[in-house]
Amino acid sequence: MVRSMFSGVAGMRAHQQRMDVIGNNIANVNTYGFKSSRATFRDMYYQNIRNASAGTVTRGGVNPSAIGYGANISSVDLLMTQSSMTPTGNPLDVCITGEGFLQVMDNDGNIFYTKAGMLDVDPTTGYLLDSNGYFVLGTQGPSVVGKAPSKEKIQFKIDPLTPAAGTKTETINDRDVTISATNNSSAGNVQFNFSLDTEMPAGQDLNVIMDGTNISVKVNPLAEFTSFDAFVGLVNQKITEANGGTPHPGGEFSIVMDPAPVLGAAGDGGAYEGVLTGSQIINPDNGPTGGKIELTAPATAGAVNAKDLGVVYRSVGSSFDGSGDMTLVVAAGTTQGTYKVTATGANGTWEVDNLSAAQLTGSAGVLLTKTGGTDTNNTITLRIPSTALDKDNDGNVTGINTNFTTAFHLGAASPQKPSGNLGLSSKSFLLAGGTEGGPQTIMNLTGIAIGANGVITASHASGKLTIGRIDLANFDNAKGLQASGNSYFAETENSGKPSYAVPGEDGTGALKNSALETSNVDLSQEFTDMITTQRGFQANGRIITVSDTMLEELINLKR
Numbered sequence: 001m002v003r004s005m006f007s008g009v010a011g012m013r014a015h016q017q018r019m020d021v022i023g024n025n026i027a028n029v030n031t032y033g034f035k036s037s038r039a040t041f042r043d044m045y046y047q048n049i050r051n052a053s054a055g056t057v058t059r060g061g062v063n064p065s066a067i068g069y070g071a072n073i074s075s076v077d078l079l080m081t082q083s084s085m086t087p088t089g090n091p092l093d094v095c096i097t098g099e100g101f102l103q104v105m106d107n108d109g110n111i112f113y114t115k116a117g118m119l120d121v122d123p124t125t126g127y128l129l130d131s132n133g134y135f136v137l138g139t140q141g142p143s144v145v146g147k148a149p150s151k152e153k154i155q156f157k158i159d160p161l162t163p164a165a166g167t168k169t170e171t172i173n174d175r176d177v178t179i180s181a182t183n184n185s186s187a188g189n190v191q192f193n194f195s196l197d198t199e200m201p202a203g204q205d206l207n208v209i210m211d212g213t214n215i216s217v218k219v220n221p222l223a224e225f226t227s228f229d230a231f232v233g234l235v236n237q238k239i240t241e242a243n244g245g246t247p248h249p250g251g252e253f254s255i256v257m258d259p260a261p262v263l264g265a266a267g268d269g270g271a272y273e274g275v276l277t278g279s280q281i282i283n284p285d286n287g288p289t290g291g292k293i294e295l296t297a298p299a300t301a302g303a304v305n306a307k308d309l310g311v312v313y314r315s316v317g318s319s320f321d322g323s324g325d326m327t328l329v330v331a332a333g334t335t336q337g338t339y340k341v342t343a344t345g346a347n348g349t350w351e352v353d354n355l356s357a358a359q360l361t362g363s364a365g366v367l368l369t370k371t372g373g374t375d376t377n378n379t380i381t382l383r384i385p386s387t388a389l390d391k392d393n394d395g396n397v398t399g400i401n402t403n404f405t406t407a408f409h410l411g412a413a414s415p416q417k418p419s420g421n422l423g424l425s426s427k428s429f430l431l432a433g434g435t436e437g438g439p440q441t442i443m444n445l446t447g448i449a450i451g452a453n454g455v456i457t458a459s460h461a462s463g464k465l466t467i468g469r470i471d472l473a474n475f476d477n478a479k480g481l482q483a484s485g486n487s488y489f490a491e492t493e494n495s496g497k498p499s500y501a502v503p504g505e506d507g508t509g510a511l512k513n514s515a516l517e518t519s520n521v522d523l524s525q526e527f528t529d530m531i532t533t534q535r536g537f538q539a540n541g542r543i544i545t546v547s548d549t550m551l552e553e554l555i556n557l558k559r
Helices: 002-027 228-242 278-282 523-558
Strands: 037-043 046-050 065-068 071-078 085-087 094-096 101-105 111-114 119-121 128-130 135-140 167-172 175-181 191-196 206-211 214-219 253-258 291-296 327-332 335-340 349-353 357-361 367-370 379-384 389-391 397-400 409-414 447-450 455-460 463-470 472-474 482-485 488-490 499-501 511-513 515-517
Touching: 002 037, 002 071, 002 523, 094 101, 128 463, 191 278, 206 228, 214 228, 214 278, 228 253, 447 511
Parallel strands: 094 515, 191 214
Antiparallel strands: 037 071, 046 065, 085 515, 094 511, 101 111, 101 135, 101 472, 111 488, 119 128, 128 135, 135 463, 167 175, 175 253, 206 214, 291 379, 291 409, 327 335, 349 357, 357 367, 367 379, 389 397, 447 455, 455 463, 472 499, 482 488
16 A cells, blocks of 8 residues: 555656646747647556466466556657747848757857747847847858858948948930039938929029928029039039028039030030020930921912912811821911911821911921910921021021922021930939948948848948858757757757758758747647646545555554
């Protein structure tokens, strides 16, 4: 009976220890990187009350008889099964999508291994740390490609930055346009946008609107500048005015074109006749401007000019394809005049707009439009290439080439010429690279990312930086590791020595950033084990109470 009581005590102790394991598992159901354990039982030693004997000719063999002394814990095994991943949104969180452990080192140089990838960067020293402040190990330096995996401390080392001014170059209409700040400062990293403002008051050439780092330059299309530098100077003047009269912290801004626009003399027939207009600076259309012939209404409706040839008719609102005709009605004072036009060149097309204007686009490049200004429908402008005009030896226009005809009286004429449009409105200029320079810290980084292969990169004013690489450790017998608390495991004699690997290679899993591995505790299994453990504990308790009752009866025999 004493043996049964000891068996009950041993059983209760074993079940209590198993409950301790279950309790630890359940307590860590939400611990990142936690690996659950299981407790296994084994029976204890036995007391033989009869030894075994072999059979003889006259009697059979006898089996041994032994009475056990209960049960105890055989082992508490780590279950290294892969658990699920949960997204965290933190770019410095990592989980391992397979085998392998992160390596970390404490301040005394002891190395531990973990699945919990809550990482951070020390703002003072620049070392990559885990959530307990231990150093994360791997390969240090920008040239990690091709390097063997290692167990070095990973530190963010950023070279001092050379002072520089913000700048941006765009190619527009076969010109390289570069806008640069003059001060070595991040304040020069602004964005320029250019546009035309047709409603700008007469006499005002341009206006600047500043909104944070955005600088919008509004230009009057009728503005005239004696040089491109004069335009740039006015832009800087207006920036200062928009900044409350204080120079911009990025300094003055230079706008350089290569090749630079060259202004000619007035009347030379070039793109810039002495001035550069706001429309030419901003307008993105780089095609040629048409020459023009102003055609006035005849004194008598329907009158024919001596130069008229091949006049044909067609109804208003239709298009002319070279084989039909058109009638154009224009109001001249109170008299309705009917004017006839004809196209030359194959497959020309006329478009009529509201009975007062027409457009022709054909192989000859002829364009018919209504003139602007104060005229109201009594003047039609025919835009033509310079080859359509007859000129004298001095270059003066004497008439229209007979290949281009009209039923209107000939007025002033000018040839087609290059538009000279610089097209600043076609691109947005985002200046970059401006910095005061000097020593750099973690605060100068705008983003840190960890790749699937463990390579750590960061965005910086000088470009994309490679910091190092997180390397993994793997073991032949991961179950032989010793749980050390804080989600750490330590190497043991039975785990084997660690082998190092680049994440995703040599049997290890790749890294996934912005995610963590959850605990592998199976609550349904734990609660089931809890029930059987509780019942086992109760049953062993009954052994003790029953044995106590039997001893009581034995003591009562002397009465």
